[in-house]
Amino acid sequence: MNTRRLASVALAAVVVLSTAGCSMISPQATTISYSAAEGVNITHSAPLKVRNALFVANEKGTEANFLAAIVNDTDSDETLLVGVDGSTQRVRVPARSTVSLGFDGADPLLFTGLSSKPGTDVRTSFQSGTGEAVEDRVPVLDGTLSYLSAFVPSN
Numbered sequence: 001m002n003t004r005r006l007a008s009v010a011l012a013a014v015v016v017l018s019t020a021g022c023s024m025i026s027p028q029a030t031t032i033s034y035s036a037a038e039g040v041n042i043t044h045s046a047p048l049k050v051r052n053a054l055f056v057a058n059e060k061g062t063e064a065n066f067l068a069a070i071v072n073d074t075d076s077d078e079t080l081l082v083g084v085d086g087s088t089q090r091v092r093v094p095a096r097s098t099v100s101l102g103f104d105g106a107d108p109l110l111f112t113g114l115s116s117k118p119g120t121d122v123r124t125s126f127q128s129g130t131g132e133a134v135e136d137r138v139p140v141l142d143g144t145l146s147y148l149s150a151f152v153p154s155n
Contacts, residue, residue, distance in 0.1 A: 048128035056151040061117035063153035067102030118142035
């Protein structure tokens with residue numbers, strides 16, 4: 001009788017361990033950081049934080065509006081340099097504030113002379129404060145989404 005009980009317990013243990021084993025070695029999806037939006041967050045752009053960065057380009061990809069929210073949590077005014085395809089633009093962000101580019105009635109940054117068609121990612125550099133510039137890939141979208149159609153540069 002003890003042998004049967006021991007065999008049953010051993011079999012139950014094997015079933016439990018074999019069905020739970022995958023979760024022991026698989027990463028938990030809730031621990032993976034991602035941008036839950038069309039744009040990307042630039043994580044190493046300190047002291048300024050760039051959130052939901054994206055480009056909305058014309059069909060040829062020669063002109064694009066840069067849209068983002070730039071957060072300044074510091075006690076001093078800061079400047080963000082945004083560079084793409086050899087062109088750099090500046091955005092001044094007052095202390096303890098957020099500057100929206102393209103949303104809330106604010107103008108986006110227009111970049112011209114690009115070669116970044118919608119549906120691609122473009123290498124973009126971000127530099128603020130005394131930190132070094134960081135590069136990240138920023139998505140290039142078109143006006144298919146109704147709320148982005150107003151940001152497509154005119155040809």
